[in-house]
Amino acid sequence: MTIRIGVIGTGAIGEDHARRITHVLSGGHIVAVTDVNRSQAEAVVARLGLDARVYDDGHELIKAADVDALLVTSWGPTHEEFVLAAIKAGKYVFCEKPLATTAQGCLNIVNAEVAAGQRLVQIGFMRPYDRGYQLLKQAIDDNQIGEPLMVHCAHRNPTVPESYITSMAIVDTAIHELDVLRWLLNDDYKTVQVVYPRRTRNRFEHLADPQVVLIETHKGVRIDLEIFVNCQYGYDIQCSVVGETGIINLPEPQSLLVRSDARLSTAILTDWKQRFIDAYDIELQNFINGIAQGRIEGPTAWDGYAAAVAADACVKAQESGQIEAVVMAERPAFYNQ
Ligand code: NAD
Ligand code: NAI
Ligand code: ISE
Secondary structure, X not given: OOEEEEEEOOOHHHHHHHHHHHHOOOOEEEEEEEOOOHHHHHHHHHHHOOOOEXXXXXXXXXXXXXXXXXXXXXXXXXXXXXXHHHHHOOOEEEEOOOOOOOHHXXXXXXXXXXXXXXXXXXXXXXXXXXXXXXXXXXXXXXXXXXXXXXXXXXXXXXXXXXXXXXXXXXXXXXXXXXXXXXXXXXXXXXXXXXXOOOOOOOOOOOOOOOEEEEEEEOXXXXXXXXXXXXXXXXXXXXXXXXXXXXXXXXXXXXXXXXXXXXXXXXXXXXXXXXXXXXXXXXXXXXXXXXXXXXXXXXXXXXXXXXXXXXXXXXHXXXXXXXXXXXXXXXXXXXXXX
């Protein structure tokens, strides 16, 4: 059985996901694409050699009879409307983070999915599919370091474009940690605070960079998360969990150790597409397999909502300078399985 997939938004990740579905994964076929910039969609069809129709509009594509499932990879502010339309059409939808740009927008999707009575939405939170994070989780669940007490994290990008603004450090970047850490610790967030160190000179004037997000979970774990999106040297993701009897660190991506010119060195990645390439492959294969079996299993709309509630609180904390509470709605039983 081949799942016929339509892609809404053929930018950086839309193209990369279309590439993996076409050339790496099995069971999926890209039959439709659209982008507000039509020439962008046409260029992707040509570059990847897709046998896909180019639509003028996302809604038209969602309704197409030969499209079984959707990938929403347009920019964040458009996600809510496309995911709601997909649910209305009764179609499976893989939506890149953020599920919506506000917690209320995510809740609208949660409510629509619950009303549909069937899981249709998977979020592009790929870190739980990463082997390194899985090793951390296994060690915590096996009690190898006792109870987790503190987590030190860093999310560093070499540079960001001028369009990147201060709140995006949360809603675009920290959102990955806000997702993966509640999964890793099997916990939810109680409060957040954002503090601003001295700013790097290597940034556009309007952007506060770096930032430190301080989080307290319901179990009392303290998390410090450095967001530094103009660090210059590479794309670097760090996570260290301090437990009662030991410390575990996220493994570095596999890389050759080079002895040369009187140096022992190892390269650091610079492109986010490479850092989690295996996790992206696995999450999407999982989505396709789930559709074929009539049951998708990846990160849920509720996970998208939970990350968005925490993100909203962080953005509020960015502006207030205060410690802000993270207050979630009650989880519908629908998401308990
Ligand atoms: P991008 O800007 O490169 O690509 C987005 C594309 O969507 C653009 O081509 C744009 O023209 C198109 N688009 C925008 N609005 C549209 C609409 N209404 N209908 C159709 N097309 C539309 O962005 P990107 O880097 O590919 O990111 C896309 C999404 O993927 C974002 O939500 C981003 O947060 C997410 N993302 C996630 C990861 C991850 O690690 N999980 C990585 C990159 C991007
Ligand atoms: P991008 O800017 O490269 O691509 C966005 C595309 O969406 C653009 O081509 C744009 O023209 C198109 N678009 C915007 N509005 C549209 C609309 N209404 N209809 C159709 N197309 C529309 O951005 P990028 O980096 O690909 O990010 C896209 C999404 O993926 C974002 O939500 C981003 O947060 C997420 N993302 C996720 C990553 C991950 O690791 N999971 C990594 C990078 C991005
Ligand atoms: C991008 O949108 C992503 O999602 C990447 O995974 C992240 O590391 C980067 O900071 C974001 O801009």
